[in-house]
Amino acid sequence: SGKTTTIGKLCRYLQKKGFNPAVVCTDTWRPAAYEQLRQLTEEMDVPLYGDPNNKDALDLAEKGLKEFKNRKVIIFDTAGRHKEESDLIAEMDQLDDIINPTEAILVIDGTIGQQAGEQARAFSQATDIGSIIITKLDGSAKGGGAMSAVAETGAPIKFIGTGERIDDFELFDPERFISRLLGMGDIKSLIEKAEENIDEDIAEKTMNNMLKGKFTLVDMKNQFEMMNKMGPMQQVLNMIPGMGNKISKEASKMTEDKIELYKIMMSSMTQEEMENPKIIKQSRVQRIARGAGVEESEVKDLLKYYNNTKKTMKGIGKRGGRLGGGAMNRMMGQFMK
Template identity: 80%
Template sequence: QGSGKTTTIGKLCKYLQRKGFSPAVVCTDTWRPAAYEQLKQLTEDMQIQLYGDPDNKDALDLAEKGLKHFKNQKVIIFDTAGRHKNEEDLIEEMNKLDKIIEPDESILVIDGTIGQQAGEQAKAFSHATDIGSIIISKLDGTAKGGGALSAVAETGAPIKFIGTGERIDEFEAFDPERFISRLLGMGDIRSLIEKAEEVIDEDVATKTMNNMLSGKFTLMDMQNQFEMMNSMGPMQQVMNMIPGLGGKIPKEASQMTEDKINEFKIIMSSMTEEEMLNPKIIKTSRITRIARGSGVDENSVKELLRYYNNTKKAMKGIGRRGMGGGAMNRIMGQFMK
């Protein structure tokens, strides 16, 4: 109860979509107000089929009808009512649902912020029904998250996934070695590479990098760079995956960096294609027009142009001498000011 179960279903669906599956969802949660509406919004955004009836308060009937509705579907996820270990009626309902659905796997969603108490919840449910696996939500790498992991592990049920943030894509298969590495601030370069492979267009990335290193870098390239950075997830999460940076960049600084990138993207959306490909032509009158069009002051436009010129200069130097920490620190430092 209160573990972010419905949101986790949306995240699991997104994960399965990325792996080539087409999951369907059945809502049998008749206890929580607006449970169906929340699922409907989540599934519509991802173009996932949903079966439910907010006027039907019989969870067992909904499960039977959902099974018939999706009889040809390979992957069906049933959203059941959240329940506390002391709610005997709901525990009994869960057992009846288990007999009707005959699931390949029953997944328990546990809130990672409750720390060691997660173990008590998991044990109580493991006595009531067979838990196939566990998903721990709201796990941001804090000490409480570590406590929840160790406590749940004692039940013997495998932890399959963890939710690492609020966004729908902040969800990943659980790997103990990687999690501990991030928890200790040692980074997780393997996850970073895998995430990049999932979300980044290789051709666009290669072209952008070649332009950066050769000195042909344009604002269009920088816009592509920002889009790739955003698709990787929140800045703080990405930084925590980089060895040597994990835990060292304050949350406020990474948030400021993210806000600045979003402001730069808005400014660039007010530029013409000619200006994006040839920033040298952006002088006083164009700066005024761009500032008005993007709803910012002229200093913000000038700041973007300074960042662009400094990045172009730094990356051209890297192209000649190879990657150096000093150049990269100067680029990142511009966002932290």
């Protein structure tokens, strides 16, 4: 179900809200459970308690409580369990007595569809489920099936995982999810993502330069960095009404790969070249290609894309800053050539 990864995502979400969570690993069943959690929590500077040599989940829970007794938020990672595993279901009941959690959260894999309902009902009989997190939701029909099945338990769906990245995690909003499912976009989420991940001053300066025709490779690199922070391209396009179904996942992936290649090439340029791309003639193209480990033709592709983007954005500036779907499609199309 992606339970351990979800703990990392929940920690990141809580950190953004100003909390300092700690994590206790009581999963003694899955090999390398502690190691995976250790790597995740270290990356986010989140304290972790666990002992891979201790196979007593109840003992680990008691010691973890003592270790973090002064923490306001402690997340306990328990072993994943199937409704048929009576021993593990019983263990969960005992852990519930020891931890006395403010909220027990069930993590469900969104790709299992209607089967999610059986799993959720089995757990609700063993413990009071405070809320549910559904992972691997990308707007698929199976995701909708999992949601309708889980809803029968009466436990609210609190969060959904929408991708592989640590930030692909959000509060569940039924209207937004249904809107994305129907291909109608989700402007509210798009605005929130932009507010969370984009530096407003850099974005405004870049956009002003673009619309005035003063667009440089520095601006283009800033634009690429902002796009990366927003998340996977297909996910962002799905939030734009009418765009999600126009560009395939394969085309989006191709675009992301090309952007990464362009960023590598720009890293091989001097500041002067980045600020004034007109000076990049053949000898400079050769040097940039060698430094980036690419063909000279690929550097020329980058410069062609830059010039076309500059021309397109200058034209938009003359029309009062309106970016129509045709202009967006043309810009995407340049990446896919």
